[in-house]
Amino acid sequence: xxxxxxxxxxxxxxxxxxxxxxxxxxxxxxxxxxxxxxxxxxxxxxxxxxxxxxxxxxxxxxxxxxxxxxxxxxxxxxxxxxxxxxxxxxxxxxxxxxxxxxxxxxxxxxxxxxxxxxxxxxxxxxxxxxxxxxxxxxxxxxxxxxxxxxxxxxxxxxxxxxxxxxxxxxxxxxxxxxxxxxxxxxxxxxxxxxxxxxxxxxxxxxxxxxxxxxxxxxxxxxxxxxxxxxxxxxxxxxxxxxxxxxxxxxxxxxxxxxxxxxxxxxxxxxxxxxxxxxxxxxxxxxxxxxxxxxxxxxxxxxxxxxxxxxxxxxxxxxxxxxxxxxxxxxxxxxxxxxxxxxx
Amino acid sequence: xxxxxxxxxxxxxxxxxxxxxxxxxxxxxxxxxxxxxxxxxxxxxxxxxxxxxxxxxxxxxxxxxxxxxxxxxxxxxxxxxxxxxxxxxxxxxxxxxxxxxxxxxxxxxxxxxxxxxxxxxxxxxxxxxxxxxxxxxxxxxxxxxxxxxxxxxxxxxxxxxxxxxxxxxxxxxxxxxxxxxxxxxxxxxxxxxxxxxxxxxxxxxxxxxxxxxxxxxxxxxxxxxxxxxxxxxxxxxxxxxxxxxxxxxxxxx
Numbered sequence: 077x078x079x080x081x082x083x084x085x086x087x088x089x090x091x092x093x094x095x096x097x098x099x100x101x102x103x104x105x106x107x108x109x110x111x112x113x114x115x116x117x118x119x120x121x122x123x124x125x126x127x128x129x130x131x132x133x134x135x136x137x138x139x140x141x142x143x144x145x146x147x148x149x150x151x152x153x154x155x156x157x158x159x160x161x162x163x164x165x166x167x168x169x170x171x172x173x174x175x176x177x178x179x180x181x182x183x184x185x186x187x188x189x190x191x192x193x194x195x196x197x198x199x200x201x202x203x204x205x206x207x208x209x210x211x212x213x214x215x216x217x218x219x220x221x222x223x224x225x226x227x228x229x230x231x232x233x234x235x236x237x238x239x240x241x242x243x244x245x246x247x248x249x250x251x252x253x254x255x256x257x258x259x260x261x262x263x264x265x266x267x268x269x270x271x272x273x274x275x276x277x278x279x280x281x282x283x284x285x286x287x288x289x290x291x292x293x294x295x296x297x298x299x300x301x302x303x304x305x306x307x308x309x310x311x312x313x314x315x316x317x318x319x320x321x322x323x324x325x326x327x328x329x330x331x332x333x334x335x336x337x338x339x340x341x342x343x344x345x346x347x348x349x350x351x352x353x354x355x356x357x358x359x360x361x362x363x364x365x366x367x368x369x370x371x372x373x374x375x376x377x378x379x380x381x382x383x384x385x386x387x388x389x390x391x392x393x394x395x396x397x398x399x400x401x402x403x404x405x406x407x408x409x410x411x412x413x414x415x416x417x418x419x
Numbered sequence: 420x421x422x423x424x425x426x427x428x429x430x431x432x433x434x435x436x437x438x439x440x441x442x443x444x445x446x447x448x449x450x451x452x453x454x455x456x457x458x459x460x461x462x463x464x465x466x467x468x469x470x471x472x473x474x475x476x477x478x479x480x481x482x483x484x485x486x487x488x489x490x491x492x493x494x495x496x497x498x499x500x501x502x503x504x505x506x507x508x509x510x511x512x513x514x515x516x517x518x519x520x521x522x523x524x525x526x527x528x529x530x531x532x533x534x535x536x537x538x539x540x541x542x543x544x545x546x547x548x549x550x551x552x553x554x555x556x557x558x559x560x561x562x563x564x565x566x567x568x569x570x571x572x573x574x575x576x577x578x579x580x581x582x583x584x585x586x587x588x589x590x591x592x593x594x595x596x597x598x599x600x601x602x603x604x605x606x607x608x609x610x611x612x613x614x615x616x617x618x619x620x621x622x623x624x625x626x627x628x629x630x631x632x633x634x635x636x637x638x639x640x641x642x643x644x645x646x647x648x649x650x651x652x653x654x655x656x657x658x659x660x661x662x663x664x665x666x667x668x669x670x671x672x
Contacts, residue, residue, distance in 0.1 A: 211595075228650075229598055246650075247601045266643065267601045285605040285643065304639060305608045325612040325632060346619055346628045385628065402615065402632040 115162040117152040117193075119169050127174040128204030128221060134180055135192035135211045137230075142201035142219035148176045149198040156191035165191040204239075213248070223255075231268070240275070249287070260298075263289075269306070288327065303327050307404070311411070314339055316394035328404040331397060334411040338391025343399040343406045345384065352408035356388035429456070433463050441470040569630065576637040583644035590651040602647050609643065612636035 123129070129148055131138065136155070150169060156162045170177040180193050192212070199205060204221035207214055213230045216223060220238030231248040234240060240255040242262045249268035252275055255261070260279035263270045269287040272280070272294055279298035282289045288306035291299070297315040301308050301322045308322045311332035322329045333339070333354060343350050390408075399406045436453045439445040445453070457464045591599050616633035623629060 229595070229601075247598060266605050285639070286608045302639075304605075304612050304636070323635070325636060326615070344628050346626065346632065400628070400631070402612070402619070402628065 113156050113159050113162055115154040115159070117154065117167050118150065119167075120147050120149045121169060121171050121176055122146060123148045123176050123200055123203055124174060125200070125202060127176065127200075128206065129176050129178065129197065129199050131178040131195065131197065131205070131207045132180070133193060133195060133207075133209040133212060134182060136180075136194040136209070137213045137215070138195045138197070138207055138209060139215045140195075140197045140199060140205055140207060140219070141217050142203065142221075143198050144201065145198075146200050147198075148200075148203075150178055151196045153194045154191055155194070156189075161189060161191055164189055165193065167193065240277070313337060314395040314397075318395040319398070320395065321398040322400070323398075324401045324404055326403045327401060328407065329399045329401045330405075330407045330409060331399065332409050332411050333390070335391075337395055338389070338393050339395040339397050340387070340389050340393040341397040341399065341408065342387045343385070343397075343408075345401050345404065345406050347403045348401055348405040350384055350386050350406045353410040354390050354408055356386075356390050356408070358386060358388040430460065430463055433457075433460070434466055437463060437467045437470060440467075566624075572634070573637070576634070576641065580637070580640055580644065583641065583648060586648050587644060587651065590648070590655065593651045593655045594647075602643070606640065606643060606647075609636055609640045613640065 123146060125146065129140070131140070150167075152167055154162045154165055154167075156165070164183045166181040168177075168179050168181055170179075178195070178197070182189055182191070194212075199219065201218060202220050204223070205216060205219050206222075206224045207216070208226045209230060210227070211229045212227060213233070214225045214227050215233045215235075216225055216237065217235040219236075222239045222241055223234065223237045223243075224241045225232050225234060225243045227245045227248060229247045230245060232243045232245050232250045234243050234252045235254055237252075237255040240252070240257050240261050241259075242264075243250045243252055244262070244264045245268060246266045247268065248265060250263050250265050250270045250272075252263065252272045254274045255272075255277075256275070257277035259277070260281065261275070261277045262281040263272060264281075264283045265287050266285045267287060268284065270282045270284050270289045271292075272282065272290065273292045274294070275291070276295040278296060280291065280294060280296045280300075282291065282299075282301045284303045284306050286305050287303065288308065289301050289303050290307075290309045291301065292309070292311045294310070294312040295315075296312070297318040299310065299318075299320045299322070301310065301320075303324045305326045306324065307327040307330070308324050309330045309332070310320065310322055313334060314320065314337040316337060320331075322331070328348070329343075335354060341356060397408075399408075433453060433456045436445060436449055437457075440450070440453065457467055594602070613633065613636045616629055616636055619626060619629035620633060
């Protein structure tokens with residue numbers, strides 16, 4: 077992430093927490109020549125089986141890793157312009173029978189407290205983790221408990237999560253590699269990309285406004301994926317009876333199909349093209365305008381030019397694909413063809 | 420406006436029973452009587468078919484309803500602060516959005532119906548000159564209704580968006596400038612989608628793709644604006660936990 081952007085939010089949020097109106101201030105920590113002060117914090121607390129960690133921060137990166145043992149180990153580094161300023165920001169670790177809560181407290185009476193806190197935390201692998209920050213990157217790995225990770229400004233990266241519930245950010249990317257959920261899991265960014273790989277869940281919801289959304293090797297029976305200006309790519313086995321809705325306004329919509337499960341597809345684009353590597357039996361071939369040129373009438377198959385709606389079936393039609401874009405292309409790509417292109 | 424005429428003076432009563440059956444509230448004892456009437460009355464039979472088709476269409480529609488949980492959440496959060504702003508703006512925005520969403524659902528059902536009409540009823544046994552009873556609208560009439568409803572739904576969305584934009588404008592300084600710029604940039608991306616959809620509708624007024632695209636973009640703009648408002652208010656309070664909770668709804672469009 078852009079550090080200037082990050083620290084801008086730090087200042088604002090610190091001022092906000094002080095109950096003062098947001099005011100821009102000099103970014104001392106990032107200005108060349110300025111000295112940066114740091115202060116370390118460390119605490120270890122027990123967390124019984126089935127317990128959870130709840131961490132909320134204002135500014136700074138957070139790394140949480142699941143491991144052996146039954147303790148939560150919190151290591152933090154405060155960064156600021158002066159030692160006095162660092163002392164104003166407190167890290168609280170509150171424990172109860174089955175929960176550890178970690179939070180950063182900024183002074184309410186002081187403006188422009190320009191301090192960020194980076195956390196490195198280890199939790200028992202089975203623990204649940206809920207982490208939120210206003211400005212900072214989040215990285216979580218090898219956690220089998222329920223995980224929800226949310227940032228306002230920062231990237232969210234999740235690796236090997238056993239029960240992922242959500243990963244969200246406003247300004248930043250969401251990247252997930254290896255995650256599972258018995259229920260539905262949601263991913264969102266406003267301005268960044270959403271990239272999911274090896275996610276298994278009952279349902280997946282993924283959204284971005286200006287970023288792309290890519291799902292690779294995902295396994296789910298329901299997917300609802302939207303972007304306004306980004307491309308959408310879906311790859312993974314389709315479930316019989318599954319429903320997959322991919323929708324973009326100006327981006328392309330692409331599905332990598334392995335061809336093992338049949339599907340019914342309803343695809344539409346106003347000004348783009350629809351094409352398919354797979355042999356789709358078309359049951360409905362278009363929505364031609366009244367003044368459409370010859371050859372743009374109903375009954376035509378996929379892959380014959382812009383502005384059309386197509387409904388067709390591949391194989392037994394077991395799954396349902398709803399693929400729409402306004403000005404992008406819709407493409408059904410066979411997995412074999414996609415591999416060949418990659419090589 | 421063309422209308423089918425009822426075959427029997429009792430059609431008014433049977434039309435009500437048709438509605439009851441489609442709604443699943445028909446008393447079992449009346450089923451046989453209704454079926455007997457439908458066998459000999461083409462107009463009521465057509466009404467029955469139309470209502471069943473509309474109900475199926477409505478069931479298959481995507482979720483166009485406004486996000487109730489967002490309104491609820493925002494209402495709670497704003498309860499203490501909204502008094503400082505013109506209350507009528509917020510209330511009007513909510514009403515406009517609810518009306519727009521309702522209209523879009525109704526219009527979508529109508530569009531589906533027009534594109535997938537029920538088979539034409541057999542010639543009515545009613546005597547010529549019998550009074551019209553408003554059972555079924557003609558296709559042309561439905562098209563006119565759809566156009567009108569789309570126009571009104573569009574107006575309601577525009578009104579809702581204007582209200583939300585006013586609230587955002589008045590409170591945007593609570594956000595970090597870079598974050599505010601990011602949100603504005605993305606609102607601009609959605610605006611572009613709205614503009615393109617409108618242009619497409621101008622050239623192809625009957626394009627369902629263009630209409631769907633327009634209302635989806637309008638809905639997304641409302642969703643991003645309402646989340647921005649929520650974020651502004653939480654930031655004003657300096658509520659860090661609340662700010663993160665708002666993320667639960669952000670960009671869930």
